Amino acid sequence: MTESYTPPKVWIWDKENGGKFASTNRPIAGATHDKELPVGKHPFQLYSLATPNGQKVTILFEELLAAGHTGAEYDAWLIRIGDGDQFGSGFVEINPNSKIPALMDRSGDTPVRVFESAAILMHLAEKFDAFLGPKENRAEMLSWLFWQMGSAPYLGGGFGHFYTYAPEPMEYPINRFAMEAKRQLDVLDRQLADRDFISGPDYTIADMAIWPWYGGLVLGRLYNAAEFLDVESYTNVVRWAKAIDARPAVKRGRMVNRTSGDPSEQLHERHDASDFGTKTQDRIAAAE
Numbered sequence: 001m002t003e004s005y006t007p008p009k010v011w012i013w014d015k016e017n018g019g020k021f022a023s024t025n026r027p028i029a030g031a032t033h034d035k036e037l038p039v040g041k042h043p044f045q046l047y048s049l050a051t052p053n054g055q056k057v058t059i060l061f062e063e064l065l066a067a068g069h070t071g072a073e074y075d076a077w078l079i080r081i082g083d084g085d086q087f088g089s090g091f092v093e094i095n096p097n098s099k100i101p102a103l104m105d106r107s108g109d110t111p112v113r114v115f116e117s118a119a120i121l122m123h124l125a126e127k128f129d130a131f132l133g134p135k136e137n138r139a140e141m142l143s144w145l146f147w148q149m150g151s152a153p154y155l156g157g158g159f160g161h162f163y164t165y166a167p168e169p170m171e172y173p174i175n176r177f178a179m180e181a182k183r184q185l186d187v188l189d190r191q192l193a194d195r196d197f198i199s200g201p202d203y204t205i206a207d208m209a210i211w212p213w214y215g216g217l218v219l220g221r222l223y224n225a226a227e228f229l230d231v232e233s234y235t236n237v238v239r240w241a242k243a244i245d246a247r248p249a250v251k252r253g254r255m256v257n258r259t260s261g262d263p264s265e266q267l268h269e270r271h272d273a274s275d276f277g278t279k280t281q282d283r284i285a286a287a288e
Contacts (some may be wrong), residue, residue: 189237
């Protein structure tokens with residue numbers, strides 16, 4: 001039987017608490033150190049890491065470029081959240097919430113900061129009038145985009161944390177969030193039963209937002225939990241996830257700001273389309 005826990009009258013920050021990410025978790029906001037962010041030559045400056053939230057934006061950038069939107073050229077700078085880069089003064093100026101991704105849009109006369117991944121997706125999609133789907137279906141697309149923003153914290157901070165990153169396994173939170181993760185997969189599976197993409201026949205930013213989380217889960221890339229959650233039973237989600245995974249722009253977008261896994265799938269920073277060839281090959285050679 002699990003030992004009972006009685007919360008204190010007033011919660012006090014325990015710096016040793018938090019599992020794998022204890023060193024960067026804290027109950028206060030703001031910068032911890034002074035550090036300016038680099039600025040490249042392109043209209044868009046992205047500061048990120050290839051977590052699922054980071055992948056959303058780099059996938060959209062690569063899809064925009066693949067669709068011929070040359071104005072969507074971007075520099076992608078690596079933010080190592082394990083090292084606390086997100087608490088540098090320059091990053092906090094762009095995102096006071098100290099979370100990746102963060103974007104500076106320098107395409108106009110006055111630079112514009114954009115933070116929160118869905119806000120960045122909407123900002124770019126509206127700027128280029130792309131991947132929004134037809135106007136008559138906009139409400140449906142937006143509903144699924146914001147479904148992801150509300151649902152994924154239960155998958156990542158809930159199931160993923162307690163199943164993979166917590167200091168020790170705990171039955172109640174794992175069971176609670178596994179149930180919710182499976183419920184969410186069932187929501188998606190039912191939605192995808194009679195349509196190619198999340199909001200209908202068109203590939204949109206809703207797919208780009210949902211895929212890195214739930215596509216990554218059913219493709220076995222998140223939390224080593226595919227068997228535990230029986231993801232193969234969600235056949236419509238698996239079909240959708242594989243179809244998006246095969247898109248060349250998605251393959252490139254997944255690589256940007258990646259620092260883990262196969263070296264051939266890592267591109268720590270992206271400043272030009274040619275980086276996918278030269279820098280990736282150099283990294284593969286160095287790892288051999």
